[in-house]
Amino acid sequence: xxxxxxxxxxxxxxxxxxxxxxxxxxxxxxxxxxxxxxxxxxxxxxxxxxxxxxxxxxxxxxxxxxxxxxxxxxxxxxxxxxxxxxxxxxxxxxxxxxxxxxxxxxxxxxxxxxxxxxxxxxxxxxxxxxxxxxxxxxxxxxxxxxxxxxxxxxxxxxxxxxxxxxxxxxxxxxxxxxxxxxxxxxxxxxxxxxxxxxxxxxxxxxxxxxxxxxxxxxxxxxxxxxxxxxxxxxxxxxxxxxxxxxxxxxxxxxxxxxxxxxxxxxxxxxxxxxxxxxxxxxxxxxxxxxxxxxxxxxxxxxxxxxxxxxxxxxxxxxxxxxxxxxxxxxxxxxxxxxxxxxxxxxxxxxxxxxxxxxxxxxxxxxxxxxxxxxxxxxxxxxxxxxxxxxxxxxxxxxxxxxxxxxxxxxxxxxxxxxxxxxxxxxxxxxxxxxxxxxxxxxxxxxxxxxxxxxxxxxxxxxxxxxxxxxxxxxxxxxxxxxxxxxxxxxxxxxxxxxxxxxxxxxxxxxxxxxxxxxxxxxxxxxxxxxxxxxxxxxxxxxxxxxxxxxxxxxxxxxxxxxxxxxxxxxxxxxxxxxxxxxxxxxxxxxxxxxxxxxxxxxxxxxxxxxxxxxxxxxxxxxxxxxxxxxxxxxxxxxx
Numbered sequence: 001x002x003x004x005x006x007x008x009x010x011x012x013x014x015x016x017x018x019x020x021x022x023x024x025x026x027x028x029x030x031x032x033x034x035x036x037x038x039x040x041x042x043x044x045x046x047x048x049x050x051x052x053x054x055x056x057x058x059x060x061x062x063x064x065x066x067x068x069x070x071x072x073x074x075x076x077x078x079x080x081x082x083x084x085x086x087x088x089x090x091x092x093x094x095x096x097x098x099x100x101x102x103x104x105x106x107x108x109x110x111x112x113x114x115x116x117x118x119x120x121x122x123x124x125x126x127x128x129x130x131x132x133x134x135x136x137x138x139x140x141x142x143x144x145x146x147x148x149x150x151x152x153x154x155x156x157x158x159x160x161x162x163x164x165x166x167x168x169x170x171x172x173x174x175x176x177x178x179x180x181x182x183x184x185x186x187x188x189x190x191x192x193x194x195x196x197x198x199x200x201x202x203x204x205x206x207x208x209x210x211x212x213x214x215x216x217x218x219x220x221x222x223x224x225x226x227x228x229x230x231x232x233x234x235x236x237x238x239x240x241x242x243x244x245x246x247x248x249x250x251x252x253x254x255x256x257x258x259x260x261x262x263x264x265x266x267x268x269x270x271x272x273x274x275x276x277x278x279x280x281x282x283x284x285x286x287x288x289x290x291x292x293x294x295x296x297x298x299x300x301x302x303x304x305x306x307x308x309x310x311x312x313x314x315x316x317x318x319x320x321x322x323x324x325x326x327x328x329x330x331x332x333x334x335x336x337x338x339x340x341x342x343x344x345x346x347x348x349x350x351x352x353x354x355x356x357x358x359x360x361x362x363x364x365x366x367x368x369x370x371x372x373x374x375x376x377x378x379x380x381x382x383x384x385x386x387x388x389x390x391x392x393x394x395x396x397x398x399x400x401x402x403x404x405x406x407x408x409x410x411x412x413x414x415x416x417x418x419x420x421x422x423x424x425x426x427x428x429x430x431x432x433x434x435x436x437x438x439x440x441x442x443x444x445x446x447x448x449x450x451x452x453x454x455x456x457x458x459x460x461x462x463x464x465x466x467x468x469x470x471x472x473x474x475x476x477x478x479x480x481x482x483x484x485x486x487x488x489x490x491x492x493x494x495x496x497x498x499x500x501x502x503x504x505x506x507x508x509x510x511x512x513x514x515x516x517x518x519x520x521x522x523x524x525x526x527x528x529x530x531x532x533x534x535x536x537x538x539x540x541x542x543x544x545x546x547x548x549x550x551x552x553x554x555x556x557x558x559x560x561x562x563x564x565x566x567x568x569x570x571x572x573x574x575x576x577x578x579x580x581x582x583x584x585x586x587x588x589x590x591x592x593x594x595x596x597x598x599x600x601x602x603x604x605x606x607x608x609x610x611x612x613x614x615x616x617x618x619x620x621x622x623x624x625x626x627x628x629x630x631x632x633x634x635x636x637x638x639x
Contacts, residue, residue, distance in 0.1 A: 001038070003267060003418065007528075009038055009126035009308055009576045010035060010036065010038060010232060010235075010269075010298055010299075010300060010302075010308045010309065010310050011036040011298075011310060012033070012034070012035055012296065012310035012311070012313065013033075013034040013036075013235055013299045014030070014031065014032070014033055014034075014296055014314045015032045015034075015330060015333055016029050016030065016031050016281075016314060016316070016330070016333075017029060017030040017329045017330050017333055017334055017337075018168045018324070018327045018328075018329050018330070019315070019316060019317060019327070019450075020316060020317050020318070020319045020323065020324050020327050020351055021283045021286070021292065021316045021317070021318055021319075022285060022318070022320070022321045022324040023285055023286055023287060023288040023290075023318040023319060023320060023454045024285055024320065024321040025285050025321060026282060026283060026284050026285055026587050026618070027282075027283045027285075027324060028280055028281065028282055028283075029280075029281040029283060029316065030278060030279070030280060030281075030333065030334065031278065031279040031280075031294075031314070031339050032276055032277075032278055032336065032337065033237055033276065033277050033278075033279070033296060033298075033462075034274050034275070034276045035235065035237070035266065035269065035272075035274065035275050035276075035277075035298050036120050036272065036274040036275075037231045037232035037235070037269035037270065037271065037273070037275075037300070037308075038231050038232065038271070038272070038302060038308060039231065039271050039272040040229060040231045040272075041614075043623075044099075044303070044404055045083075046147060046228050047080075047147050047230065047303070048083040048084050048085070048145065048146045048147070049080060049084040049085070049086075049146065049147050049149075049227055049228070049488075050084070050085045050086075050101070050138055050141045050143075050146040050147065050148045050149075051080075051084070051085070051086045051138065051144055051148075051149055051150070051151060051227075052085075052086070052087045052088075052089060052101070052134035052135065052137045052138045052149075052150045052151070052155065053073045053076060053077075053086065053087070053088050053089070053134070053151050053153075054086070054089045054090075054130050054131055054133070054134035054150060054151065054152045055069050055070070055073060055090050055091075055116075055130075055153050056069075056090075056091060056092075056093070056125060056127070056130070056153055056155055056156065056187075056456070056520065057090045057091065057092050057119055057120065057121050057122050058091075058092040058121065058123060058124055058125045058155075058156055058442070059092070059121055059122060059123055059124075059579065060121060060125075060155055060156050060188075060190065061121050061156075061187075062121035064213050064214075064311040065155055065187055065188065065213055066119070066120075066121050068213050068214055068216040069153055069187070069216055069327070070116050070117060070119055071216070071217050072153075072216045072217040072219070072220040072221075072520070073088060073116045073218045073220070074113045074116050074117070075220060075221060076151075076219045076220050076221075076224055077104065077109050077112050077113055077116070077268060077571050078109065078136075079224050080104040080109070081104060082103060082104060082105055082106075083103065084103070084104045085101050085102060085103055085104065085141040085146070086099070086101065086102070086104055086112060086164075087099055087100055087101040087102070087134065087137035087138070088112055088115060088116055089130055089133050089137065090119050090130070090139045091125075091126050091127070091129055091130025091133075092121070092122030092123040092124055092125065092126065093122070093123040093124035093125075093160050094122075094123075094126065094129075095126060095129040095133050096283070097120065097133060097134075097137060098115040098116070098118070099111065099112045099115045099264050100137060101137045101138070101140050101141045106476045107247045118361040124159050124160045125154065125156045125157065125158055125159050125160060126158075126160040126161045127152075127154055127156075127158035127160075127161065127162075127163075127168075128158060128162035128163070128168060129160070129161045129173075129353070130152070130159040131150065131152050131182070131199075132171070134150045134152065134391065135150050135175050135180050135182070136485075138150055138180045138293050139178065139179070139180055142180065143533050144181050144301075145187065147227055147230055147233065147268070147634065148180045148181065149178060149180070149181045149182070149205060149227065149257075150178055150181070150182045150183070150203075150205075151183050151223065152182060152183070152184050152186065152188065152199070153184075153185040153186040153187060153195075153210075154184075154185070154187065154191055154196070155186070155188045155190055156189055156190050156191055157190065157191060157192050158192075158195070160330055160503075162476065165192065165195040165198050166198070168195060168198070168199055169195075169198040169199055169201070169202040170202070171205035172198075172199040172200075172202040173202035173203065173254060175562060176203045176204045176267075176535045177203065177205065179234075179467050180203075180444070181197055181202030181203050181205045181267060181268065182200060182202075182204070182205045182225055183200055183203075183205035183206045183207070184196035184197070184199050184200045184205070184206075184207050185209070185210055185216070185219065185220070185223075186207070186208065186209050186210060186401075187213065187216065188210075189397040189398055189401060190397075191474060192208065193207075193400070193401055193404045194350075194351060194354075194404070195253070195348075195353075197365050197408060198405070199268055201252045201253070201254060202254055202617050204234075204254075204265060204267030204268065205267065205348055206223060206226070207328075207408055208223070208437075209401055209402075209404070209405040209417070209535070211321075211398070211401070211402070211405075211418075211420075211451065212419040212420055212421050212423075212505065214421055214503065214504060214505060215419035215420050215505055215507075218419060218503075218505070218507075219419070222417070222419075225369075226270055227268075229270045229271045229273075230268045230270055230271070231269065231270065231271040231272070231302065231621040232268065232269040232270070232300035232301065232302060232308060233267075233268050233300060233301040234267075234268075234300055234301050235265075235266040235267060235268065235298065235299070236263055236264065236265055236266065236267050236298070236299060236300065237263070237264040237266060237277070237296065237297070237298050237299070238261050238262070238263045238264075238296070238297045238298075238299075239261065239262040239263075239279075239294055239295070239296050240255040240260060240261055240294065240295040240296075241260050241261070241262055241294065242292050242294065243347060244283060244284030244292075245281060245282070245283050245292060245294065246281070246282045246284065247262040247279050247280070247281055247282075248279060248280045248282070249262075249264050249277060249278070249279050249375065250278045250279065250337070250341060250344055250411065251277060251278065251343070251344065251411040251412060252344070252347075252411060253265065253266065253277060253338050253413075254575050256469075259366045264277065266300075269300065275413065275519035276336070276339050276413055277334065278336075278337045278341075281294075281610070283316065285318075286318040287318060288318050288319060288320060289317070289319075290317075291315050291316065291317055291318065292315070292316045292317050292318070293313055293314070293315050293316075294313065294314050294315075294316075294322075295311065295312075295313050296311065296312050296313070296314065297309060297310070297311045298310050298311075307611070312430070312567065316600075321515070330528050331375070334375040335375050335376075335377070336545060337374055337375070338372045338380075338398050339374040339380070339410050339411075339454045340410065340411045341368070341372060341411040342369075342372060342376070342380070342407075342410075342438065343407040343408075343411035344383060344407075344411060345364055345365065345368040346365065346384070346387065346403065346407045346550075347404065347407050347408075347411075348363040349361040349362070349365050349387075349391060350403060350404055350407075350437060350524060352364065352398060353391045353394070353395055353400070354400060355635050356532050357549070358391055358392055358393070358394055359392070361391040362388045362389075362391040362392045365384055365387060365388035365391065366388055367383050369381065369385070369388070379459050379460070380458075382459070382460045383455065383458065383459055383460050383635075386453060386455055386460045387455075393406065398434055398435065399434065402434065402455075406458050407557065410458070415510070415511040416457060416458060416509065416510065417508075417509045417513070418433075418457060418507065418508045418509070419505055419506070419507050419509060420432060420433055420505070420506050420507075420508075421499065421504055421505065421630065422440075422499065422500070422504050422505055423504065424501060424622075424623065425479060425480060425481045425617065426478045426479060426480040426481070426549065427549030427550070427618070427620075428547065428549060428619060429499065429506070429546050429547075429619055430479070430481060430483070430624065431506050433485070435456060436484040436485050437478065437481065437482050437483055437485070438483070438485045438486075438487050439475065439485070439487065439547065440487050440492075440497075440499075440506065440547070441487065441488055441545070441546055441547030442488075442492055442528060442529055442544055442545055442546045442547065443489075443528055443530075443543060443545030443546070443547045443548055443616070444467055444486060444488040444489065444547060444572065444628065445488060445489050445490060445526040445527045445528060446464050446467055446489075447461060447463050447464070447477075447485065447486060447487055447488040447490055447491050448463055448464050448467055448471075448472055448485065448486040448566070449463030449464075449465075449466065449472070449484065449485040449486070449489065450465070450472060450484060451463060454485065456491070457495065457508060457509075457510065458510075461490075461491050462498050467486075467488075467572055467575065468572050468573035470572040470573065471485065472484070472485075475572075478570045478576065486547075487529050488527075488549040489524070489526070489527035489529070490527055492629070492631060493524065493527045493631045493632075493634075494510065494628070494631065494632065495508050495509065495510060495631055496508070496511060496512045496628060496630050496631070496632065497628065497629045497631070498513060498626070498627070498628045499502075499546070499622045499626070499627045499628075499629070500626045501622050501623055502626065511627070512628070512630050512633065516539040518588065518589045518590070518591055518637060518638040518639065519635055519636075520532075520533070520588050520589060520635065520636045520637075520638070521634060521635060521636075522544065522629075522631075522635060522636050523541075523633045523634060524614075524634070525543075525611055526543070528543055528544075529543070529631070529636070530542065530543055530544065530613060531542040531544055531617070531636055533586055533587060533588045533617075534585075534587035534588075535553060535557055535586055535614065535615055536553075536557055536560060536561075536584055536585060538557065538614075540557075540613075540614040540615060541612065541613045541614065542613060542615040542616060542617050543608070543613055543615070543616045543617070544617050544621075544629070545618055545634065546619055546622070546629075547618075547619075548569075548571075548616050548617075548618030548619060549569050549618060549619060550567065550569050550579070550581070550596060550597065550618050550620070551584075551596065551597045551615065551616055551617050551618040551620060551621075552579075552597055552598050552599065552600045552604075552615050552616040553582070553584060553597045553598075553599065553600070553614065553615040554600055554608075554609065554614055554615065555599055555600075555605070557584070557599070557614065557615070558582050558584075558599050560579075561583070561584055562582070563580040563581060563582055564581050564582065564596075566578055566579065566580055566581060566604060567579060567583045567598065569598060571601075571604055574601060574603055574604055579598030580598065580599055581596050581597070581598055582596075582598075582599075583595075583596060583597075586617070588638060589638075591625075591638060593624055594620065595617065595618075595620050597615075600615070600616075605609070625638045625639060626638070626639040627639075
């Protein structure tokens, strides 16, 4: 393999919690190794993909699950170019390759999608057979320059063929070392999340929990977007350990000791996106004023068969036990490490809880919290206390999988993205989150719920039983459907929220994902978002209220338009009222559109005008556009 002499260089950085170790007894140091792969050259054509789509078509996949799985597979086929290869394998108790590995020409794409759409549900779940067959198809088309990956989707437990998680993970590792990575997609609540994660970890790929069935195509698209942005493949970190030093990697990464080298497999890294891993180093005592030197090397395949690598040395000085103890640790590093450490222990506890050992699971969480409390944030402590308490009484299947997915993303440093099915109910945006009916309402500054504590997106949030005397029972009556939780501005302001009514989906994350051209700055009042736009012919600042059935303007603006009817609506603290309806032109950036607007009732108009704002944009906006409310950036994107 040749070294690339251009700027296709990987960057390696190493930090330790302390630069010293004890000369009188063994020490444990925390090491953070950060790898930043090179940026892909946008002028160059991306590396060809060589994929196998392996779809579970067992009886439990019938209906919506299989429909969206087929839609996802067809979507991936559409995204591929003529230099990419793909195969399609389906399985129940038998295995069938319905489209053998071929280049994705126009004709081959057509045939692949035709075979996908013919697929019908069948019998049991021969997971190992389907997956191995898919890997064989990838291996047939693999070259040094291709990105080779099997995408395995299943909704159930392996009940035919190889079923042992350790054995499947071992096979996944062996296949990865032969050049084929594996990513796993678990659908619904019946699959074994620990098995699929183990296969993905060992296989150098990703693990996905598809809790929302209609989001299956979107999750496949996210995997595809990562694949086309890979800039470093087969990435490995190697630590040359001096005598008396042992290493233990956190986060579930595959590692092995070869003589005095500790080798950690990172799989593929994405263009310019840093990856950090954490190790515990166990260092024997040594001679005072001497040193222990660790040489760390990272290497991976860049463009073609070029080898990209970097090497650094970190030195620990032996000092007295007193000096070692007095040395100030890197607190920020320890906080970052603790996120991964707690995720590892939570995963262990979740396995215990699933096996019926609820007390043991809770004890793991409590003990690990005690050991790491000084490096945990208050929200993190609240979250794990909540988890430990729930484990004592037992978790339902959905909660297990949610916790597992959260901790998987935490230990891998990934962005946690949650997709939920979204409906417009009588003009209100309503979604289902873990069995609760949730109203999305940016117009109310606090969140409401019948429970006081709600775990959502890696945090435990406090919910209020009412707002301005308005309860959820009243809101449910006004909306026309049961509302268990009102998700207000206090929680939403921390998130990026993508509302896509065309796909009946809402996506929540703590990182952005849309970045459309039409970017509108926002400010907020008590957490409620405000945007500047043209209402009629006047530039106005209006509240962006997802909880409002109608949009609203002042009497002054409405006076220039002819009413087209009347409609009833309600507002917390104001109650139910009737308003005349006007169709009024709006303009956001370069986009022009009309909205059905009511007139602000007297008290509400005074409350709005006193803030210097002149109206409210309600939920009709989301029937016209895909909208991302990027609250942390104070920006709204329209597409």
